[in-house]
Amino acid sequence: MRIGYALAAASVLSLSACAGQLTEKRAEPVTVKIVAFNDFHGNLEPPKRSIEAPGATSGAKVQVPAGGAAYFAAAIAELRSRNPNHAVVAAGDLIGASPLVSALFLDEPTIAALNMMKVDFNALGNHEFDKGSAEILRIQNGGCAKNTVRQPCRLEPFAGAKFRLLSANTRTAGGGTLVQPYGIKSFGRAKVGFIGLTLREAPSLVTPAGVAGLSFGDEADAANALIPKLKREGADAIVILIHQGGATKVGFNDKSCAGLSGEILPILDRLDPAVDVVVSGHTHNAYVCDYGRINPARPFLLTSAGVAGTLITDLDLVIDPAAHRVVSKRADNIIVQGEAFTGAKGAIPLTDLYPRFAAEPAVAALVARYAAAAAPVAAERVGRLSAPALRTTTEWGEQVLGNLIADAQLAATRAPEAGGAEIAFMNMGGVRADLVPAADGTITYGQVFTVQPFGNTLMVKSFTGRQIRAILEQQFDSGSNSLESPNFLNPSSTLHYAYDLKRPAGQRILDVRVNGTSLDDERVYRVAMSNFLASGGDNFTAFRDGTDVVGGISDVDALVAYLGKQAVLTPPATDRITRR
Template identity: 55%
Template sequence: MVVAISQTIQRQPRASSPGWRCALRGLGMALLALGLSSCGGGSVVRPASMQITLLGFNDFHGNLEPPKQAVIAQDAQGRNVSVPAGGAAYMAQAIAERRAANRHVALVTAGDMIGASPIVSSLFLDEPTIEALNLMKVDFAATGNHEYDQGYAELLRMQGGGCEKFTSKQPCQLSKPFKGADFQYLAANTLRNDGQPLFPAMGVKFFEQDGLRIGVGFIGMTLRNTPHMVRPSGVKGLTFTGEALTANALIPQLRAQGADVIVVLIHEGGATTSGLQDDSCKGLSGDIVPILEQLSSEVDVVISGHTHRSYLCDYAKVDARKPFLLTSAGLYGTLLTEVQLTVDAKTRRVSHRSARQNIVQGEPFTASSGPVALQREFPVYAADAEVAQLVARYKAAAQPLAEASVGRLAAAASRVLQANGESVMGRMVADSILAATQDETAGGAQLALMNSGGVRADLVPAADGSVNYGQLFSVQPFGNTLMVMSLTGAQLHQALEQQFASGTNTVDAPRILQVSSGFSYRFDRSQPAGQRVSEMRLNGQLLAPAQSYRVGMQSYLGTGGDNFSVFTEGKDVVGGMLDLDALVAYIRAQSQHGPMLLPLQERIARIH
């Protein structure tokens, strides 16, 4: 159940919208023939329906600069082509053009706008991303799990502004002071100790046209498992409730506030096997599915995120009793979802709905596989001047640090997970943790572990093999500190078993930890719980269940992140440096006498 809910936020159309422009034309404007005015009033006949446009995106992760990502789309000949996409200035222009093409528009986001961000945003505590979203004129934003990366006190600063320091980084380095978000965060299922939401649970935006007034109600939520995906200290004192039941309980309140259309913004998602513009819901799967199955049929649109997958789904094709749309715009600002709703004037309900993905194509880039050229068959957006200027300002401030060379690599290191759950980049990060913590004065680690979700980018060297600080920052953007703890062989076994059976870690979707050189084991998912991991070895020797081992990791894992609760039982904990500093020092040391060779050999053996 949902307990006491804070007030609903109401928004009127912006002064730049057509409705406001009409109202401001002036009393001296001549009336049209027969005494009718396009601004409404008098004898104007109320329209039979109203067309409302929702623009949405998710999982932006502070990618102010183009992220060097491509969207796979079909050209006129039905061939798959790679379309370069992303970049805040191009996103802003795409939004502006869609606003110009539609009369009644709301711009909303579904979480993870900030957190796990590249250096241009993260170095400044994501203040520039909030400022860019303000320039885009976002209306409402759901919170995602990464909004809580720096703790909820810092998230409250993102909303309200100010320069109070809650992290190791200095706020307000360029913006003095930082004014905070013009848009409203919504957090219906994130409750304080007093039962009130951290932010308002819901908001309504009203649209008017010739005497017809339609309210669009938004409910914003993050995934219930957020406490298991961020530092426990960052969400201490908060409770995260069930998504579907929370939303369903709020719908009557939204109706009472004048909402004719119900939209859920939720940072939880899934995947489909259908194409970019295909709304068939083919192969719909993921943690969003049980939420949709419980969600009220009064919902009209679900704008989702979290999985970094793009999809359009007309859910009536799955369940005819629930004719809502489900959408997700992928990741990093590469797509802008456009939802078109027709609201009947008599019934005040949605009579027709459709959605499409707009590819935010702005500039070409070169990937490790070669050039990714502009595809002129798809719209190419110019850069919005104001947002481009904002990004350039922060980029210039970060540039001296970002461009500093760290070392050289023999080849590109990928974060893509292999069949056994390891990645080359993941092994490198685990090795860097071990190197930084194995000295007795640093904790005396014998092995190191790293969560794969904390490895955020590939490491692609320049032509001469060099990599710079900004690239490493993109790999390790969270600012976690290292720690070393004592765990018995039995506890290590239990922790590795939690890869397959702990919260959202399951046999079908395990979270395989990255391990350092010298440590190895085997796993077999066909075995019963508690018996899936075997042959744990350290430097060739089997681990003894009762013997104590010193294990290095970063603070996210050490405080139970990603459902690895066993690590909270560690003894004799010693703190350490920032994880990024460890990676910088490791690559620098490994490339002193030539390009660093990549750790390509498997350390984990997957049997089944």
Template identity: 50%
Template sequence: MPRSFRTAPLLAAALLAGCATPSVHQAAAPVEVGIIAFNDFHGSLEPPRQSVIAPDGKGGQVQVPAGGAAWFASALESLRSKYPNHLTVSAGDMISASQLASSLYLDEPTVGVMNRLGVDFNAVGNHEFDRGRDELLRMQNGGCAKFTAKEPCQLEKFPGASFRYLAASTLTENGSPLFPATGIRSFGTGKRKVSIGVIGLTLKGTTDLVSPAGIKGLTFADEADTINAAVPQLKAQGADAIVVLIHQGGKTQGAPDPNGCNQLVGDIKPILARLDPRVDLVVSGHTHWDYVCDWSQQDPAHPVLLTSAGVYGKEITDIRLEIDPVAHKVVAKSAHNVIVQSVPYTSSRGPLGNTDIYPQFAPRPDIAAYVQRYVDASKAYTARGVGKLSGPATKGEGAESGVGGTLGNVIADAQRDATASAGAQIAFMNPFGIRASLVPAADGSLTFGDIYQVQPFGNQVVTETLTGAEIKAVLEQGFDDNGPDQALAPSSGFAYVVDRSRPVGSRIASITFNGKPLDMTARYRVTINGFLSQGGDGFTILANKPEAVTGPTDIDALESWLRAAPMRTVPAEQRVTFAGAAG
């Protein structure tokens, strides 16, 4: 059921109930507006072969196969049909780190899908900057100007986004926002007219998540300060409700629940604590988590409704606002994450079918046909074989998303081997840079499309020199309480133990290399991806290291490693071990 709470009684309506004329009754009754929200779509045109873990109604959990643009479209339509007044919004990372059928075409088809779905606003996320400022401006404005190595407008002339990008906290050299900071939409007329003010922004930490070349000349202001500055401006324009779309979020604890808010943690919390109390709704993202939180239960001074719809279009949030057109404020609000159940698939643990516990959606024909055009055009890339693997290589999911698993080990081995000519002895892979598990066909076969789902970024790998002490410091940064924990996956021969019960800076309890303790004074050649070599994901020690040599792209390294043997074996050894309790 939707999570619902009331923010103020309709006292005026109650007092006038016995004597008001019908027109007064009508004016005093709340106006309902539906907000259909999502986040972190990441160009997921086809079903992503992933699931949503949700309650099964019997005290257990069920995995629900979900996602795919055509199914997403049907789910969105079903929600809109409930609301004569509705607004469709996204909290960033709509594009980039995308499936091949979108990425090969610079995410033009994803924007095309969103145009067809009638999205109103999208907050700019960190991944929107992956191809640079000029290319992002092209996403909004359209055209076929070339700003990347890929050719634009390969299948059709690109018209640009019919929805509005919002970027309140992304400031250009002259201090003005790169895109508008806010938008406003009105519904109804006369005394029944209500207006929704929308603020859109990305996280302040975008500089740690994007290549410096992509954001050159841009700065990212404090999130809460930016929001609070925009609220009175929207109120002055007549906004009855304030909605924030922010590409920042949190994570819940315990058993997965798409509509739960159990012990929410994350960088969104200190932002909420500083918000103008006139903010009614915060649609969040970035963490790829799903939740619905009545924040008034945590902090009555900030009675905001907080939502997030996971990742890859697997869920959509159905949000209902009731607005008093006389008092000009929200009097009730509720939200519910709807799972976009689509088609069965084979996971790393075997076949996963549909369930009757949650609704199943049919693909919307026009969206399915539009997507298929790009899927067919990309088959020359996706269908070609790249090698064989002995079985599924998996990454951590849910609460363990900061662990690379056996797939992290595979990638690290591939990148070390690909940079042997640069002297590479060790390689590390960041788990958050791994987008999906790698599941071969029954005979072990893998296609380029399979490995592209795992690594869609096109990062070049870099080999640099680090001392043993610097390597330890890098591993410590994965557990420094500055952002979510992240255990770098190492190549074979390297192993370490993490003890979260220890103080920050001493949580790496031991490190071995080739069976011996790592020499803190020795120099080692270490391979990482280009994102990490610029200090990405908070691993700042890796930035600007000496004797750096740039190698092939990460996906080329993985393909070469797979092709170099008739059948690659998934590494079975435990390279990262956790000991002790969190503290």
């Protein structure tokens, strides 16, 4: 009996040892594909943008036409087809500041298109807040509740986003997050956690009504606090989706990180080293950067796919499920080449140097349906221009189109009953497209709307000359407005000034003249601006100090009226600002 027991025991031990060996056999690595993008801004139709890319010979460059939701959908589908383990994610501003075909319908067609592309997660950007938190929740959950001046569900019922909106650092007055802070997606034995982050400066970029009752916490703190929780829930890899970004001095797919700069850097340097990838946005720049080149303690990949669906980022993570870590990663930005176009700089043809994508039929049909509904409004002629009015910024800080808009806003508010404005200012960030006339000079309503898609209204306030000088100083010294990254205001033709960046802060603005007369620090002037600027947007907090407010018409209506006042309008010169 004892011998039999011993043999049986030995057999059990032997089987246990074998089982242990089987258990200890390492699981095979799992490769997960992440398709990432940012700042789509409702660009359902091809946006007439190109990507400068390496040409056929050394040193040569070629402009590649890019963008359009149907081509973008095809690019996503092609990337998804390469690996059944995939996620499609975005870093904010998918809606807001959109062209007419989307904005006229409260961006519902853009959400429908993104649903068709099978997006999984999107971090809230600042433009998702343009119409307030109630509208964000409608975008997520669907329905036809009216939260804005525009009518929802004009063409069809709205189902809402099938993907999750994320923001770990956007909190309501009750202390909870407005939307889900993170999401986890499983790929067999591997799990990837995605944390969404909205840029902390969102309140300075959105009208106050858009962020009423909300607070925006530190991005790195919010992410770091969640990482232990995600790890406990089994996440083997951590991906940050953040609507903040930077810029490099190299091409859209150069991996060198050369010249990397921007507001995102201090955030990156404080992130938990457990982070594997940071998908960024906001700056509309494109880059793929191994951040370990800059900070070896944080060797994550940093990516951004530009703007308007012109690029898409193809990421691969190789995950060791047994070790719960990423063992390798790679990324490339891919141009979404769809169709040729002719723009302000001439014809941009297709090229065989880069892949072309055929339009995805279902998304193309959706876009065509909404474009047809918007066409009668978009095609209305509102005026004529003798030449293109571009938003290209001069080296001293002016835009032809920005100046034109400032003049239009002044004209709309100059009458005593409209506010009695003497000066108008237009922020450069609010100028979203060029005004390029047709051969006969025609400018359409659709073009004007694309230039100013935010639905802002005009306001007139009283400021002393000293306060106007303080506003101009904030171009170089307020929040992210700095000497390294100035944020110029386009002035109306009634205001001229000089600046000298070698002078100390607060003393950089010189020789300010209003209608040819030197600015009087004690005199009160009436100043027109958008409600966005009036509430301190773009870090111009000094605009909040104005008094005796008079509301006005919409910025679009002001520009339409100005364009229609003359048979043919000549764009203004850029002679209002002098750099010394």
